[in-house]
Amino acid sequence: MSKLLIGTVLLAGATTMAACRGDDRHAAYENTIGDQSGSARTNATDATNASQNRNDTADFQFVQEMMTGGQKEVELGQLAQSKASSAAVKEFGQMMVRDHSQAASELKQAASQQNINAGPETDKVQSAKDQFADKTGAEFDRSYMDAMVDDHQHDVSMLQEKTNGTAGEPIKAWASKTLPVVQQHLSRAQEIQRSLKK
Numbered sequence: 681m682s683k684l685l686i687g688t689v690l691l692a693g694a695t696t697m698a699a700c701r702g703d704d705r706h707a708a709y710e711n712t713i714g715d716q717s718g719s720a721r722t723n724a725t726d727a728t729n730a731s732q733n734r735n736d737t738a739d740f741q742f743v744q745e746m747m748t749g750g751q752k753e754v755e756l757g758q759l760a761q762s763k764a765s766s767a768a769v770k771e772f773g774q775m776m777v778r779d780h781s782q783a784a785s786e787l788k789q790a791a792s793q794q795n796i797n798a799g800p801e802t803d804k805v806q807s808a809k810d811q812f813a814d815k816t817g818a819e820f821d822r823s824y825m826d827a828m829v830d831d832h833q834h835d836v837s838m839l840q841e842k843t844n845g846t847a848g849e850p851i852k853a854w855a856s857k858t859l860p861v862v863q864q865h866l867s868r869a870q871e872i873q874r875s876l877k878k
Contacts, residue, residue: 736794739851742842743791744798749835750787751800752808753780753828759809760824765817768872769824776828779865783858790850818876825873832866 753776760773791798808827815823839862842855 736796736848738846739794739848740796740798742838742847742851742855743787743796744801745838746787746835747784747798748800748804749831750780750784751802752805753777753831754784755805755809756812756824756827759812760820763812763816763820764824766821766872766876768875769821772825772828772868772872775865775868779861783861786857787854790854793850794848796851822873822876825869825876828869829866829873832862832869835862836866 757773757776757780760776761770764770764773811827812820812823836859839855839859842852843859847855
């Protein structure tokens with residue numbers, strides 16, 4: 681074989697090998713980009729899921745606290761109707777039973793739409809009732825209304841946070857609807873509280 685022919689064969693072989701190495705490098709690059717893209721998608725999905733889990737947990741805790749607070753208002757309201765000496769306090773207790781029973785029913789429906797199964801913590805409700813066991817008359821009236829002001833200030837704060845923050849749509853809608861009612865409760869509770877201190 682002539683030197684020229686040998687040179688041509690070697691050059692062709694070298695060109696083919698270079699092309700193969702180029703294909704290998706291109707494939708490796710594509711795999712790297714694909715891995716990075718897949719990793720980015722996975723990270724984004726994980727972040728979304730983590731955020732959703734945090735929201736679900738926060739909504740569950742909110743529902744449970746609202747259920748507990750609502751049940752407490754109902755049972756203390758019943759207590760006020762039987763133990764209070766002030767007509768205004770008795771009427772306030774009646775309003776608590778009516779409005780918080782309705783709010784609890786609506787909250788249960790909203791929670792079920794988000795697959796949240798939460799209820800009142802009965803031990804906390806009982807503990808709240810126990811604080812009024814030995815109180816009667818004017819002493820009961822003052823203690824009860826002090827508790828109602830504190831409770832409703834706390835509830836207004838929670839409802840505002842849920843209305844303006846991140847939450848599932850049914851829970852957020854319930855909070856938005858309930859907030860003005862609880863604000864009215866707070867205003868009335870403060871009014872009665874002031875009148876009892878005169």
